[in-house]
Each structure stands twice: as C-alpha cells, then as structure tokens.
Amino acid sequence: MAVAMITGASKGLGRALAATLARKGWDLVLDAREASVLRESAREARAHGTRVVAVPGDVTDGWHRAALVAAARELGGLDLLVSNASALGAEPLVRLHGLPLEGLRAALETNVVAALGLVQEALPLLRASGAGTVIAVSSDAAAEAYETWGGYGASKAALDRLMAVLAVEEPDLRVWAVDPGDMATDLYRAAVPGDDEPRPAPETVVPGFLRLLADRPASGRYAAPALLGVGA
Numbered sequence: 001m002a003v004a005m006i007t008g009a010s011k012g013l014g015r016a017l018a019a020t021l022a023r024k025g026w027d028l029v030l031d032a033r034e035a036s037v038l039r040e041s042a043r044e045a046r047a048h049g050t051r052v053v054a055v056p057g058d059v060t061d062g063w064h065r066a067a068l069v070a071a072a073r074e075l076g077g078l079d080l081l082v083s084n085a086s087a088l089g090a091e092p093l094v095r096l097h098g099l100p101l102e103g104l105r106a107a108l109e110t111n112v113v114a115a116l117g118l119v120q121e122a123l124p125l126l127r128a129s130g131a132g133t134v135i136a137v138s139s140d141a142a143a144e145a146y147e148t149w150g151g152y153g154a155s156k157a158a159l160d161r162l163m164a165v166l167a168v169e170e171p172d173l174r175v176w177a178v179d180p181g182d183m184a185t186d187l188y189r190a191a192v193p194g195d196d197e198p199r200p201a202p203e204t205v206v207p208g209f210l211r212l213l214a215d216r217p218a219s220g221r222y223a224a225p226a227l228l229g230v231g232a
Contacts, residue, residue, distance in 0.1 A: 005068060014084040090103045111158075183205060
C-alpha cells in the first residue's frame with residue numbers, strides 16, 4: 001500500500017486531496033493545527049477503508065515534524081509528501097509598506113523553513129520508496145506580482161526555488177511545485193475578505209494532482225488546471 005503525508009489536511013485542498021487518495025487506497029498521515037477539525041478530515045478519509053493517522057500540531061515545530069515521519073514509518077514507509085500547510089503573513093493581506101515583519105517571518109517559517117525541515121526529516125523514507133515524490137503546493141503569486149500578495153508570494157517563490165534545487169540534488173525522486181490556481185478556501189477568504197467572485201471548489205483541482213501521480217512527468221513546476229486542459 002502506498003503511504004502519503006499531507007500537511008494542512010483539515011480543510012480545503014488538503015482535506016479534498018486526503019479523501020481522494022484514501023478512496024484510491026492510499027494510507028495517510030495527516031497534519032493540521034486544529035485537532036478537532038483534523039479529526040473530521042481523518043474520519044472522512046477512514047470511511048474508504050484505509051489506514052489514517054491524524055497528528056495535530058504545527059509544522060514549524062521540529063518535534064511535530066519528527067512525529068509525522070515516525071507515523072509514516074509505522075505505516076511502512078513514505079511514498080508521497082504533500083507540503084500544503086501555508087501562512088499568509090497578514091490577514092487580510094496588506095501592501096508591502098504595511099506588512100508586519102513578524103508576519104512575513106511567520107509566512108517564511110511555515111511556507112519555506114518548515115517545508116524544508118519536513119523534507120529533510122522524511123528524505124530517508126522517500127529515498128527508500130520505489131516512487132518517492134514531493135509535492136509543494138505553490139501559488140501563482142510566486143510568479144506574478146499582485147498587489148498585497150508580496151509577502152505570501154515571496155514565500156511561495158522561495159519554496160519553488162527550494163523544490164527546484166531539491167529536484168537536482170535528489171534525481172531519484174519526483175519533486176513538483178504545483179500551483180493549484182484560484183480556489184474557494186478559508187485561506188483565500190482570510191486573505192481577501194469581501195471578495196465574492198466565484199471560485200472553484202478545492203475538489204475540482206484534485207484531478208490535476210492525480211494526473212501528476214499517474215503520469216509522473218519530470219520534476220518541475222506545474223499548474224493543476226493546465227494539467228487538465230483548463231484555460232489552455
């Protein structure tokens with residue numbers, strides 16, 4: 001049985017991806033800060049008959065990252081690490097002249113430092129897998145300059161660069177930075193409250209991730225909608 005670890009799995013894309021992978025027979029290690037909400041996500045995934053371990057905590061804590069990897073080891077290894085946990089840096093988002101530096105540090109700590117720390121912790125298991133894969137959930141704000149998205153976008157751009165270098169240093173792994181595109185999530189609502197424009201549900205983005213896992217293209221940066229021909 002394949003084993004996947006998903007951070008930020010209590011809501012949005014993480015929860016949708018967890019449910020879909022469970023439906024396809026993957027065993028899961030799930031992370032989120034809110035224990036009660038994470039339990040609901042785990043219960044939904046377990047309904048498909050796979051083993052699911054929910055480990056509440058903060059990915060910025062080294063002990064928590066070690067606990068996540070230990071849980072994967074107990075399940076038999078790790079084939080897929082999805083780094084989905086994210087912090088905005090300010091809620092709502094603000095222009096750079098007003099961005100609190102402590103907020104920027106928090107975004108970098110969660111989106112970049114913790115993501116790398118978890119990869120470092122998990123590398124022995126990923127290397128031992130016959131199909132070790134890392135997916136870092138990125139953003140179009142990493143590549144495009146959007147007003148008020150500077151801090152968050154900078155953190156995701158740094159994450160993209162780390163994944164690009166990881167792919168060079170670990171050629172036996174697949175390493176993908178994936179821009180999921182616009183989604184209706186709590187994170188977006190916190191970033192831009194009052195924006196009522198309709199956006200796709202996270203569940204509609206998951207098939208793009210499945211396409212990557214099925215086709216296993218070269219390591220690199222991908223946009224989930226483009227993988228399905230949306231907007232092409």
